[in-house]
Amino acid sequence: xxxxxxxxxxxxxxxxxxxxxxxxxxxxxxxxxxxxxxxxxxxxxxxxxxxxxxxxxxxxxxxxxxxxxxxxxxxxxxxxxxxxxxxxxxxxxxxxxxxxxxxxxxxxxxxxxxxxxxxxxxxxxxxxxxxxxxxxxxxxxxxxxxxxxxxxxxxxxxxxxxxxxxxxxxxxxxxxxxxxxxxxxxxxxxxxxxxxxxxxxxxxxxxxxxxxxxxxxxxxxxxxxxxxxxxxxxxxxxxxxxxxxxxxxxxxxxxxxxxxxxxxxxxxxxxxxxxxxxxxxxxxxxxxxxxxxxxx
Amino acid sequence: xxxxxxxxxxxxxxxxxxxxxxxxxxxxxxxxxxxxxxxxxxxxxxxxxxxxxxxxxxxxxxxxxxxxxxxxxxxxxxxxxxxxxxxxxxxxxxxxxxxxxxxxxxxxxxxxxxxxxxxxxxxxxxxxxxxxxxxxxxxxxxxxxxxxxxxxxxxxxxxxxxxxxxxxxxxxxxxxxxxxxxxxxxxxxxxxxxxxxxxxxxxxxxxxxxxxxxxxxxxxxxxxxxxxxxxxxxxxxxxxxxxxxxxxxxxxxxxxxxxxxxxxxxxxxxxxxxxxxxxxxxxxxxxxxxxxxxxxxxxxxxxxxxxxxxxxxxxxxxxxxxxxxxxxxxxxxxxxxxxxxxxxxxxxxxxxxxxxxxxxxxxxxxxxxxxxxxxxxx
Numbered sequence: 001x002x003x004x005x006x007x008x009x010x011x012x013x014x015x016x017x018x019x020x021x022x023x024x025x026x027x028x029x030x031x032x033x034x035x036x037x038x039x040x041x042x043x044x045x046x047x048x049x050x051x052x053x054x055x056x057x058x059x060x061x062x063x064x065x066x067x068x069x070x071x072x073x074x075x076x077x078x079x080x081x082x083x084x085x086x087x088x089x090x091x092x093x094x095x096x097x098x099x100x101x102x103x104x105x106x107x108x109x110x111x112x113x114x115x116x117x118x119x120x121x122x123x124x125x126x127x128x129x130x131x132x133x134x135x136x137x138x139x140x141x142x143x144x145x146x147x148x149x150x151x152x153x154x155x156x157x158x159x160x161x162x163x164x165x166x167x168x169x170x171x172x173x174x175x176x177x178x179x180x181x182x183x184x185x186x187x188x189x190x191x192x193x194x195x196x197x198x199x200x201x202x203x204x205x206x207x208x209x210x211x212x213x214x215x216x217x218x219x220x221x222x223x224x225x226x227x228x229x230x231x232x233x234x235x236x237x238x239x240x241x242x243x244x245x246x247x248x249x250x251x252x253x254x255x256x257x258x259x260x261x262x263x264x265x266x267x268x269x270x271x272x273x274x275x276x277x278x279x280x281x282x283x284x285x286x287x288x289x290x291x292x293x294x295x296x
Numbered sequence: 297x298x299x300x301x302x303x304x305x306x307x308x309x310x311x312x313x314x315x316x317x318x319x320x321x322x323x324x325x326x327x328x329x330x331x332x333x334x335x336x337x338x339x340x341x342x343x344x345x346x347x348x349x350x351x352x353x354x355x356x357x358x359x360x361x362x363x364x365x366x367x368x369x370x371x372x373x374x375x376x377x378x379x380x381x382x383x384x385x386x387x388x389x390x391x392x393x394x395x396x397x398x399x400x401x402x403x404x405x406x407x408x409x410x411x412x413x414x415x416x417x418x419x420x421x422x423x424x425x426x427x428x429x430x431x432x433x434x435x436x437x438x439x440x441x442x443x444x445x446x447x448x449x450x451x452x453x454x455x456x457x458x459x460x461x462x463x464x465x466x467x468x469x470x471x472x473x474x475x476x477x478x479x480x481x482x483x484x485x486x487x488x489x490x491x492x493x494x495x496x497x498x499x500x501x502x503x504x505x506x507x508x509x510x511x512x513x514x515x516x517x518x519x520x521x522x523x524x525x526x527x528x529x530x531x532x533x534x535x536x537x538x539x540x541x542x543x544x545x546x547x548x549x550x551x552x553x554x555x556x557x558x559x560x561x562x563x564x565x566x567x568x569x570x571x572x573x574x575x576x577x578x579x580x581x582x583x584x585x586x587x588x589x590x591x592x593x594x595x596x597x598x599x600x601x602x603x604x605x606x607x608x609x610x611x612x613x614x615x616x617x618x619x620x621x622x623x624x625x626x627x628x629x630x631x632x633x634x635x636x637x638x639x640x641x642x643x644x645x646x647x648x649x650x651x652x653x654x655x656x657x658x659x660x661x662x663x664x665x666x667x668x669x670x671x672x673x674x
Contacts (some may be wrong), residue, residue, distance in 0.1 A: 067666055123536075130533050130544055135482030151528070158532040159673070240496065241489020242525070242532040244669040248489065255391045256492030257413050259661050 041273065047266035059267040071244035072271060075229060078160050078245070082167035083224035087217065089168070090175025097176075098183050111180070114173035121170050126237035129166050133157045158239050166238065167228050174227060175220055182216035214290045218283055226276060246272055341432075344602070345377060347595035354381045354596040357396055357407040358388035362561070364452050364553055364583075365616025372612060373603050379596055390416035390494075397425045401590045408597035409587050413494055417448040417584035418654055426586040429598055431605040436625035440651065441582055451604055452553075452618035453582035455572065455649055456495075456502035457641075459555035462567040464546035471574050472506040472520065475547070481528050485535040485545035490664055493534075498581050499549035500668075501652065501660060506576030511652045514660040515667075522671035530672065541566055551581070552641065556617035572645050580649035582621070607631050619646060 048059050062068060097107045132139045133150075134157055140150050156162050186209060194204040210217075232247035241248055246268055252258070254265040348354075354373075361367025370381045382405065385392065390412040397420070400406035412420065420426050421443060428446035431437075441450030458475075460468045465483065469475050475484050486496035504510070504517030524530040535545040537554075541562050548555070555570040562568055572578060585604060587597045603609045610620035614636055623646075626632050637643070652660065 065666075067669060070669065126533065127539065127544065130539075134533070134544070135528065135531065136544075236489070237534050239532045240486055240493075240534040241491055242530075242669060242672045248492075252489060252492040255389050256489075257389045257391070257494035258415070258491055258497045259658075260391050260394075260416065260419055 044266045044269050044273075047263055048270050050263065059261075059263040060270075062264055063267055063271050067244055068249065068268070068271075071246050071249050071268075072275070074160055074244055075246045075272075076275065078163055078167070079225045079228040082164045082171050082228045083221055085164060085168050086171030086175040086224045087221050090172040091179055091217065091220075093172065094176045094179045094183055098180065100188075110176065114176045117173040118170050118177055121231065122233035123237045125166065125169065126234050129157060129169075129238070133162070133165070158242065160243065163235055163238065163243070166234060167231065171224050171228065175224060178220050178223060179213075179216060182213055186212060211290070215287050218286060218290070222279060222283055225279060229272065229275070341602075344595060344599055348379060348593075348599035349377060351593040351596045352379055353593050354379050354600055355384065355405060355408045355593065356381060356600070357384045357410060358386065358390075358393050359383055359411060360386040362557055363616070364618035365557075365612050368615065369604070369609065369612045372608075373600065376603070377599065379599070394420050394423075394425060397588045397590065404592050406590055406592050407588055408591040408593050409585060409600055411451065411583050411585060412448075414450075414582065414584055415654060415657055417443070417586060420586060421447040425589050427589045427591070427594075429587050429601060431601050433605045433622060436622045437605070438621065438624070441621055448584040448586040449605075450582040450621045451585045452613045452620050453580050453649070453651075454551035454553045454618055455578040455580045455645065456498050456549060457552040457555050458569075458571040458573060459540055459548040459550055459558060460569045460571060461540055461543050461546040462569055464543040468569050468571060469547065469573075470571065472503055472576055475524060475529060476527055477529075478527070480547060482531050483545070484524060484529050484547045484549070485531040485533060485539070487536070487548065487550055488534045490668060491661070494581065495550045495554070497661075497664070498551070498579055500664065502549070502573075502576070502579035505579050505650065506573060511650060511656045512659065514663055518664065518667050518671050525672045532672070540568065551618075553616060553618035556639075556641075570641065572641050578645040578649050580646075580651055582651065611636070614640075 049055055049057070051058055063072075093110065096102060097110045129137075131137055134140065135151055137157075143150055157166070190208055190212075191204055194208050199207070230247060232251060235243065235245050236248050236251065239245075239248075241252065250265045250268045253261040253268075356370070359366040359370065361370075370383060373379065374381055384396070384405070384407065388396070393407065393410040393412050394416055396407050397410065410420075417426075426447045428443075430446040431449070434442075434446070434449075437449055441453075443449065458469060462468065465480070467479065469477070469480065474480075486499050487493050488496050490496040490500045500517040500521060501511075501514055502517070503520040504514045507516040507520050509516035521530060525532075531545055533539070533545060535548040535550070537558055539545040540548045540558060543566075552570060552572065555568070559568045559570050585601060587594070587601065591597045604613075605622065607622075607626060610622050610626060611632070613620040614623070614632065617640065620626070623632075627637075
C-alpha cells in the first residue's frame with residue numbers, strides 16, 4: 001500500500017489524496033490474508049524442505065509413495081464427484097424453488113434447511129449415517145426387508161461411494177445457498193425476449209441462461225470441491241483410516257498418538273495446495289473464455 | 297529405550313524391581329483413599345511441598361477426567377496440597393502436548409508436566425523439551441519403562457481387550473479367532489486409524505501376536521484385519537464410548553482400563569464386558585510422565601510427580617483400572633487392597649505382557665503405513 005499524505009510535497013507536486021475509508025477496510029483484510037494465508041503457506045514450504053541437516057527433498061519425494069498417491073487419487077475422485085453431485089442436484093433444486101410459480105412456503109423451507117445442513121458435518125453427521133445406512137443401519141435393514149441387500153450389491157458406507165453419499169448431505173445445501181443469488185439475477189425480461197424471438201426452453205437455456213450462469217456455476221464447483229477436499233472429521237469418523245484420504249493422512253503424521261512427522265504433513269499440505277492451484281488455473285482459463293461474450 | 301527385547305527382560309519388567317524405596321518410610325493416612333499410603337519422603341520433601349504451595353498452581357494438559365482416573369487424581373492433589381490444577385485440552389493427543397510445550401514457552405499457562413506415549417517421550421527428550429527429575433520411588437519403577445537420566449518415566453499401562461456390548465452381542469467372543477465368526481458381522485471396531493490412534497495401533501499389534509506374528513512382525517495383524525474386513529465383520533467407523541454403549545460399534549478393541557471404566561460407568565444402562573482374549577500373549581502399552589523444560593511452576597510439577605508415583609497416587613490409577621508402573625512392587629509389599637485386586641481382570645495375563653521397543657514400533661508403523669489401507673478395504 002502506498003503511504004502518501006495528501007497535500008503538497010516540497011517539490012510542489014500534488015499527490016492523490018488517500019482515501020482513508022478504503023485503507024481502514026482494505027488494510028485489515030490485506031493483513032488478514034497475509035497473516036493467515038501467505039505466512040502459513042511460506043512456513044509450509046520451508047517445513048516441507050527442511051530435514052535434520054538442512055535442505056532436503058526427502059519429504060517431497062514421499063509424495064511419490066504408493067499409499068500417498070492412492071490418498072490423493074481417492075481425495076480427488078471423492079471431491080470432484082461429490083462436488084458434481086452437489087452442483088447438479090443443488091443447482092436444479094435451487095432453480096425449482098426460485099421459479100415464479102413455486103409454492104411460497106417451499107422456498108423458505110428449503111433455504112432454512114440448507115443453512116443448517118450445509119454446516120452439519122463431522123462426527124455427528126458420520127454417526128447419523130452409520131445409524132441409517134451402516135451395515136446395521138435402519139434404512140439398510142428396512143431395505144433388506146424389501147429384499148434389497150445393499151451391502152451384498154457392493155454398496156458400502158465406508159468406501160469412496162459411501163462417502164460421496166454422505167458428502168452430498170452438505171454439498172447439495174451449500175450449492176443451493178451459493179447459487180441462489182446468481183439464479184435470482186436471471187431477469188425475466190431475457191426469457192420473454194428469447195421466447196418472443198421463438199426460443200423454446202432448451203434454446204433459451206442453451207444460449208441465454210447457462211452462458212450467463214456459467215461463471216457462477218464454475219465458482220460454485222470450485223467451492224464445493226475445496227469443501228470436500230479438506231473435509232476431515234467426517235471421513236475420519238466413518239473410515240478410521242481404512243480409506244486413504246489426504247486430510248486423514250496429514251492428521252496421522254501431525255496430531256496422532258502413534259507417529260510424528262510434521263515435515264511429511266507439510267509436504268502433503270503442499271500437495272493439496274498444488275491441486276487447488278491447478279483447479280484455479282483451469283477456472284481462470286475457462287472463466288475468460290466463458291466471459292468473452294460480456295466484453296463484446 | 298534400549299534394544300534388549302528378549303522375553304526375559306520384558307518379564308523382568310513386571311517382576312519386582314530390586315531397590316527398596318529410600319530410607320525411612322513414613323506412613324500417612326490420606327482421607328478418601330483406599331488403604332494406607334506411604335507418602336514420598338525425600339529429605340527435601342517438606343521443602344518441596346512448601347515451595348510448591350508457594351507457586352500455588354499447576355498446569356497439566358491432555359488428561360481426560362475419565363481416563364485412568366485422572367479426574368480423581370487432580371481433585372485429590374488439589375485437596376491434599378491446596379494447589380490449583382489447571383487442566384487444559386483434556387482430549388489433546390501426544391503430538392499436541394509436545395506442540396503445547398514448544399509454542400507456549402515462557403507463558404504462565406504453559407504445561408508443567410505431560411502424559412505422552414513412549415515414542416513421543418523419546419521425541420521430546422531428543423528435542424530437549426523435558427527436564428530430568430527422579431521421584432523418591434524411582435527405584436521401584438521397572439527399568440524398561442523409564443529414561444535412565446530421568447527425562448521421562450512410565451506412569452501406567454494397559455493391555456488390549458475386547459469391550460463387548462452384551463445387549464447386542466449375545467455370545468461374547470473369547471479369542472481373536474472368534475471375531476471372524478459370521479454372527480459378528482459389522483460389529484468389530486477400533487477407536488480410530490491405527491496410524492493415528494494409539495489403541496488402534498495396539499489392536500493391530502495384539503492381533504499380530506495372536507496370529508503368529510511378533511513384536512518384530514506386525515504383518516499377521518494386518519492380515520487378520522484384512523480377513524475381518526473381507527468377512528464383513530470389521531466396522532471401519534471410529535468407535536467412541538457412546539457408540540459402544542449405544543451398540544453402533546458393539547465390539548471395540550481398546551485398552552483394558554478404558555473398557556473397564558465404561559463397564560462400571562454404564563452398569564445401570566447396559567452390560568459391557570471387558571474381555572482379555574484367550575490364547576494370545578497380551579499386548580501392552582504404557583504412557584509416560586515428563587516435566588517440561590519450560591515449566592512455569594517447577595516445584596508444583598515435581599510435587600505432582602511425587603504424588604503420582606507415591607503409593608497413594610498409584611492406587612488412584614489402579615482404581616481407574618490402569619495398572620500403575622509400580623504395580624508389582626506394591627503387590628509384593630501388600631499395599632494393594634484385596635477389594636481393588638478383585639475388580640481387575642485375572643492377574644496372569646498381565647505377567648506376560650509384551651511391550652515393543654522404539655525400533656520395533658517404528659518398523660511396525662512403516663509397515664502399517666504401506667499396507668493398512670490396501671489390506672483393509674471395506
